Amino acid sequence: MPANEETLHGATPRMLAAIEALAEALFSTDAGPPPRARIEWLSREMDDFLARAGSRSRFVFRMSLLLVSIAAPILRGRFASLRALPIEERTEALERMERSRLALPLLAVKAMLCILYYEHPDAAKEIGFDGACLLPIAPTAPVALGRAGRLA
Amino acid sequence: MTAIVQGREHQGDLKLDCDVVVVGSGAAGSVVATELAEAGLDVVVLEEGPHVAPESYAKMRPSESIRHMWRDAGMGFAIGVGGTPTVNVTMGRTIGGSSVLTGGVCFRIPEAVLDVWAKVHGLRDMTPEKMEPCFRAVEDAVHVEEVPVAMRSRSTTLFAEGASKLGFELKPMSRNTKGCNGCGRCNFGCPHGAKMSVDVSYLPRAIRAGARVYSDCLVDRIVTKGDHAVGVAGALLDGPRARRRGSLEVRARRVVIAAGSYHSPLLLQQAGVGRASGQVGRNLTLHPAFRVMARFDDPVRGWKGALQSAWSDQYEHERITLTGLFIPPGVLAATMPGIGVEHTRRAAQIPHIALFGGLIHDDGGGTVRRGIGREPIVTYRMSNADRAAMPRVWRRMAEVFLAAGAREIFLPILGEHAVDADRLRTMDLDHIPPTRIESASQHPLGTCRMGISPEHSVVNPDGEAWDLRELWVADGSTLPTSLGVNPQLSIMSMATRIAWKMRERPLP
Numbered sequence: 001m002p003a004n005e006e007t008l009h010g011a012t013p014r015m016l017a018a019i020e021a022l023a024e025a026l027f028s029t030d031a032g033p034p035p036r037a038r039i040e041w042l043s044r045e046m047d048d049f050l051a052r053a054g055s056r057s058r059f060v061f062r063m064s065l066l067l068v069s070i071a072a073p074i075l076r077g078r079f080a081s082l083r084a085l086p087i088e089e090r091t092e093a094l095e096r097m098e099r100s101r102l103a104l105p106l107l108a109v110k111a112m113l114c115i116l117y118y119e120h121p122d123a124a125k126e127i128g129f130d131g132a133c134l135l136p137i138a139p140t141a142p143v144a145l146g147r148a149g150r151l152a
Numbered sequence: 153m154t155a156i157v158q159g160r161e162h163q164g165d166l167k168l169d170c171d172v173v174v175v176g177s178g179a180a181g182s183v184v185a186t187e188l189a190e191a192g193l194d195v196v197v198l199e200e201g202p203h204v205a206p207e208s209y210a211k212m213r214p215s216e217s218i219r220h221m222w223r224d225a226g227m228g229f230a231i232g233v234g235g236t237p238t239v240n241v242t243m244g245r246t247i248g249g250s251s252v253l254t255g256g257v258c259f260r261i262p263e264a265v266l267d268v269w270a271k272v273h274g275l276r277d278m279t280p281e282k283m284e285p286c287f288r289a290v291e292d293a294v295h296v297e298e299v300p301v302a303m304r305s306r307s308t309t310l311f312a313e314g315a316s317k318l319g320f321e322l323k324p325m326s327r328n329t330k331g332c333n334g335c336g337r338c339n340f341g342c343p344h345g346a347k348m349s350v351d352v353s354y355l356p357r358a359i360r361a362g363a364r365v366y367s368d369c370l371v372d373r374i375v376t377k378g379d380h381a382v383g384v385a386g387a388l389l390d391g392p393r394a395r396r397r398g399s400l401e402v403r404a405r406r407v408v409i410a411a412g413s414y415h416s417p418l419l420l421q422q423a424g425v426g427r428a429s430g431q432v433g434r435n436l437t438l439h440p441a442f443r444v445m446a447r448f449d450d451p452v453r454g455w456k457g458a459l460q461s462a463w464s465d466q467y468e469h470e471r472i473t474l475t476g477l478f479i480p481p482g483v484l485a486a487t488m489p490g491i492g493v494e495h496t497r498r499a500a501q502i503p504h505i506a507l508f509g510g511l512i513h514d515d516g517g518g519t520v521r522r523g524i525g526r527e528p529i530v531t532y533r534m535s536n537a538d539r540a541a542m543p544r545v546w547r548r549m550a551e552v553f554l555a556a557g558a559r560e561i562f563l564p565i566l567g568e569h570a571v572d573a574d575r576l577r578t579m580d581l582d583h584i585p586p587t588r589i590e591s592a593s594q595h596p597l598g599t600c601r602m603g604i605s606p607e608h609s610v611v612n613p614d615g616e617a618w619d620l621r622e623l624w625v626a627d628g629s630t631l632p633t634s635l636g637v638n639p640q641l642s643i644m645s646m647a648t649r650i651a652w653k654m655r656e657r658p659l660p
Contacts, residue, residue: 008392028492049215052392053225056527060227091492098489101587103566104238108227111486118482118499119213127496128503129481131455133335133343134214143216144392147161149205149247149367 010050010058016043018069021083023113025090027123033087038120041139045116048142061112064105072097072106156203156247156359159368159388165398166369166388170196171659173384173404175371175419178249179640180627180647181410182350182358183290187651189361193659196364196402197355200389200411201245203367206352209252209341214480217340221246221253223527228414230438230518230532230593235539237589239440239532241596243412247367248351250412250594251640255338255460255477256327256347258296259637260287261645273632274604275613278649286645286652293357294328294348296641303334305457307506308476310448311549312462314556322462325476328353328641334458336478350644369400370526374407374423374623380660381407381423381623405659406622410647413596413629414528417520417610420600420625425617426610435601436518437634438532438593441511442545443479443487445562446553447570452506454478463637467548471513471541473636474549478507487590488562489569505562506553510545511595513636514538520599542589543581550576564590595639600629615650622660626650 011019020043024033033039050058069082072093082090097106117123124135146152159166174185177199189195204221218226223245232238244250261283269275290296301324304312312322328348338347345352359365368389375383383403390397409416417433426432455478464474484507485499518532534542550561550571560570563581566588571579603609606618611630617623628643630650635642 025492026495029496030493045215049219049225052219053227054223054527055525056523057224057227087492094491095494098491098567100567101585104587107486107566107590111483114486115215115218115480115482118480118485119215124481127481127485127499129455130453131336131480134337134340134455134480136213140213143208143212143220145202145204145208145220148155148158149203149208151208151211 008051009047010053011047015062015065016047018065018083019043019046019113021090022068022094022109023117025087025094026110026113027117028087028091034123038122041120042113042117045142046112049112049116061108064108067102067105068097068109071102075100156365156367158203159366160202160390162388162398166366166400168196168364168402170194170364170402170404172406172408173198173402174408174410175384176249176410176412176627177247177350177355177365178244178410178412178627179251179350179643181408182248182251182354183644183647184408184410184626184651185363186354186358186361187648188654189358189363191655194362195358196404197358197366198369198371198384198402199247199365199367200370201247201367203247204341206341206345210343212340214337214340214482217253221341228527230530232586233531234533235586236532236534237586237591239438240592241438241530242592242594243414243596247365248349248355251349252341252351253339254594254638254640256329257460257475257638258291258326258328258641259635261635261642262637265633265635269632273602275602275632277613283645283649286648287641289648290641290644294353295330296326296328298324298326299458299461303332303458304461304476305336305454305478306452307454307478308457308462310452310506310556311476311508311552314552314554315464315466317555318552320464320466322464325461325463327460332458336455336457336459338459368394370396371400371419372422374419376423376620380621383407406624406654408624408626410627412627413599414520414530416625416627416629417599418522418528420610420617421522423620423623425620425623428619429607429610431601431608431610433520433599435516435598436520436530436532436596437514437516437598438518439511439595439634440514440534440538440591440593441509442542442564442591443507443509444546444549444553444564445484445487445505445507446558447501447504447560448506448558449504451503453503454506455480468636470544471537472510472545472548473513474508474510475638477509487564489567506558508549508552510549512538512541512545514634516598516634543584546581547576566590597628597631597634597639600625601632602630603632614653624650624654
């Protein structure tokens, strides 16, 4: 994995924990949640992505994530944060939110998670994606820009 | 030949003098800069975004392109009001602007649109005949060619088969490409240098002719003296978070704003332009677009083939244009309903998914206002006719896919499960709440529109602001109406025309 010149942080540890809890539910298969290493890779990607997004986008994402974390359990009749629920209940809560009028914030978070998650070569392989010029063959760390428009 | 100067690497403040300063290096700014530099003028181009060399964006994953080269990391939006869905609006923020991130689609301004501009907006000098040299100059410069049928993806081929069964044929798309191998990732920056975006076509010409191009330069003020624009001011941006560092000041005899329909009006408002008419920042059109996906029994692998290769104006009378496209699996998965096992099962069907897009030739009704920070607050209200067109565009595309043998259809309705032909027939698509409608736009236009009177427009037919001399606007914001087709070539042709008008007029 190539190392970058600097590691950027766009999310707080609490946000990253919420993102990981959501990702575990969203990307669960019959075999259970995705491997921990992949969730951690996704978390690092999201951290870098948010760091490079504008402040308003970061704010919108943060508010959307907060709303999902609070509202989804309530829609299922549970008064706890999303990550405090077992994965099965998280899934049910998110399904209800997706079908409700509060779907938009969930879509914002889900979209970002999906865009990043399916860039992991193993996740792409699992869904039969083989678009060679869209994806690397191994998981990579986020790139940074260096001099003269080239990558650091 | 001087290379592009990265503002983030410039030490201290930056002060420049030139004949013409161009704000924005996208499809319009690059064209104006090239035309004027080649005419012998001393031109400076300022771009807010970073410089990402083609060999660098070629190596990026889609999400890396989004985070480094898309404005607001692709999360910009226009807030829907009055029964209008909120629209995700994406645009470039990099050397070359959105041109680096389009599918390369090139349409001339439709003759029917030019006719409306002449009859309704008084722009009688913009006939197809008079625009012909502008169209041709751009088409030659960026190598516009038709996408061969053999390069169509299976997704587009299936849609074409369905269309044929319903009695119409798709038309081949024209794009600015040379040597495209159809790998389907145009909108994250072409990995093979085959898309003739302005960073590899126009800007190198401008630089060869002596233009100085700077990245990481945020312009937030037009400098005026009396009733003349005499330069711009702002800040150098530093690092991945684009924080302000040194100050930026460029003195120029002529100022050209080509910052796009979101940011050009903000600069003009700051300079006091259009206070009397109240037209600056109004009349935003978006071409709100919708995707419809279809699942087939056989594999489709829609990512193999040209990203955008065919289109149809079959439903133009319903204000609808259909265009082929495909999107990466992550974006596709994001739009599919379901959480957990249901989501991952759906995602595993992505190789069997075909997709087509439809956009509405909208009337407009959007407004751009200054917000907190650099990005504006944008609201968008569809006309009744535009709202009525939404369910029609979904249904039309679904019917075509069903005619091609699709098993089920995914409509752009959040949380809605796939539907079959029977369910589609009975669905009440006219009453879907706007909060559940998913829409996107890449074509914001019209916020500094061109016209023949200062009461109803922002710039005159040559592109110069009515109430500030030597301030010119040259981007998509000057278009008086939406086009109903992808606007890249139209914007570049308009910019060519404006640049030629500037060349005819001596500098002050």
